Amino acid sequence: MELKEKLLSSFMAFEEQVDVNADLHDLRTSAIKNFETKGFPTKKEEAWKYTSLNAILKNDFSVFPKNENAVEFADVKKYFLHEIDTYKVVFIDGVFSSFLSSTTHDGIDVCLMSSALNKPKYKMVIDNFFNKIASKDESLTSLNTAFANEGAYINIPKSKVVDKPIEIMYFSTGTEAALLVQPRNLIIVGENSHVQIIERHQSLNENAVLTNSVTEIFAQKRAIVDCYKIQNDNHAASLIDNTYVSQQLESHVHVNTFSFGGNLTRNNLNFYHFGERIESHLNGITIIGEKQHVDHYTLVHHAQPNCESFQDYKGIFSDQATGVFNGKIYVEKEAQKTNAFQKSNNILLSDKATINAKPQLEIFADDVKCSHGCTIGQLDETAMFYMQSRGIPKKEAKALLMYAFSNAVIESIKIPELKQRITKIIATKLGVKMGFDL
């Protein structure tokens, strides 16, 4: 059976399985209808021109994960930021693991989507925020909405600086031959509050996994939200990350995406402005090789005056790896004095590596500053010779140059332990022991 048919027929069973209220039922039903009409995206669609899901969709995915699998903390410790104390919301094959998690209701809610969706005390928040910024039109988001049941629910009331970072972890154990997981996260950050969130999807063996994740982030007035997405999964795992960010007056949201692993990764990252003097920061480092594929598809929708957005994506591609950067900046007529900047810098290390970079600017206001720049190049040979002539071997010189290339984005990491971790992953990825910290 085709995956689409399987999903459609599973929907009925799913609806019976979970206990939901009528509103949610309606929402899910219209979402599955949209998915039924649209189906999985194909390369015929402009937005998916460079990314094909065909090969992945041939897997016979299990849609309903089995019960929680036992995973010992020692086995997965390395994936956590274990040097410091963090809140943890951990899922194994899509099921919440209370054993590995460290949640809280003490002044802030760092807990589970399933309880938020089902418990009456959260109803008002769910009514106000759930599926409010996520697209009702995009088919994969609809597919997620139809099956939305589990994920992280984070609600920070106003004027709270959350004392430690929150880690959202999705492990897959590979007990299923092929697993489709659809996490759904809802993150609400109240007025003047500040939170740091780290999100990671990690499979623990070589069986195929497809994650179709949707995250909604609401940054209220003057809220500061720092998100870090670590994508360093093994080569049988694919990820479609749909993130929707809603920003109110003077809020600052940073989303940093580190894409080093996985088979196919698609990041749909969407920012919507609902107030003035907002800042949106989208940063990314992509370092991939072999036949890996990473597609960054970003949208910043400027709808209010005096807002700023900054996009800085660095990509290093070796072997037959392919990268895509499609950055859309939309500036509405009302959004005067907008500053919107976009950079996509890429290095191709092999003749067979590919990057497709496509800026898309749609500007309807007349007093704005918008810029975009894409560069594609090889490593600077003169710089290589310069470093070699100082005794730095070619491999290390190359690594140093690539590290320097991504440095601006690494510098934007505000959690020192995470910065160290990312540096280490990059060093491993580049195959060197880095005797320097820049």
Next chain:
Amino acid sequence: MLEIKNLHASVEDKEILKGINLKVNAGEVHAIMGPNGSGKSTLSAVIAGNENYEVTDGTVFLNGDDLSDLAPEERAHKGVFLSFQYPVEIPGVSVTNFMRTAINETRKAQGLEEMPANEMLKTIRQKSELLEIDRKFLSRSLNEGFSGGEKKRNEIFQMAMLEPKLAILDETDSGLDIDALRIVANGVNKLKSKDNAIIVITHYQRLLDYIVPDFVHVLYNGKIVKSGGKELAYELEEKGYDWIKAEN
């Protein structure tokens, strides 16, 4: 120390060096002068192992080792240092970290332990004082936004850190004002010893007032056409390169 025999080199099939012979002993300072396009920078690049130049004939030996098949970093590990005419800007890598990497890689190649951090810092401090380099400068990205003088001083600072056996200074005087020239020359003179050798490549005699050569060679059209003592530099300054051109 350095022995070059019948060296021919070309770039993109154009022959630039047409049979260079040069012998440099430890403790000596050699100046190589010549008009633009005579092959001065090519010679320095070839000795340092730049792969853009193809050696078509001849040999380069350093302390008895044939350098021909060695990568630039391997030559550096054997003690070759080239001060670049145009030092490369490397954003995102600080001077300190660059030096630390260079020194530790060299030590690794020589079978030594990494230099302990405190010793490294001490050495960096000492050597930067020698070149009158501000400490703030050391945390800046390598050569990025440096003035011409700062770049050249930074080159000699690297030389001081790496303590090469053979240092080639390629047009180190170009773009330097008189104060910077004095600082750079002073640094080089302090680094000079009976165990190392220095080749100064320059267009003008000016630098040679500060770094006094034992020998002066004139390179013209890919060959050394004249060699002599330091007085040759003055003669060149006086008569100009047309004198050499006329004779050849």
